[in-house]
Amino acid sequence: MDFVLCGLSYVMCLVYIDDIVVFGRTFDEHLVRLRDVFGRIRTVNLKIKLSKCSFFQRTVLLLRHIISETGIAMQPEKIEAIRTWPCRDLTELRAFLGTCGYYVLSKIR
16 A cells, blocks of 8 residues: 555555555545545555445544544553553563553654
8 A cells, every 4th residue: 555655645644554544634625635545546456345444534543543633642541551550570561561662652753
C-alpha cells in the first residue's frame, strides 16, 4: 500500500500494511481525498472489501491509539492496564517496562 499511495501518505492518508485512514478538514475535502485514494487503488486493480470499511468517522482506532481531530491519544483501557500492572517478579517487571517504553516512544513520535 505504501507503493500504491506513494505521495499521498501523511498528506491525505495514513497507511499501515493494508489499513488506510483517509483524513480531511471538511466533508468536501474528505470526499476529494477518498476519490484520489480510491483512484490509486483502482489503477493497480486492487479491491476494497466494503464490509471492512468505515466511512466518515470522527474517531479511529489504529495501532492501539485513538486518532481524532484533536490529535493522537492512548486508549483509556491500555492506560488503566499499565496503572494496575502486577509486578511480582523480574519477568513481569520487564514486560511492564517494555509496554511503558512502547507507549512513551509512540507518544514522542
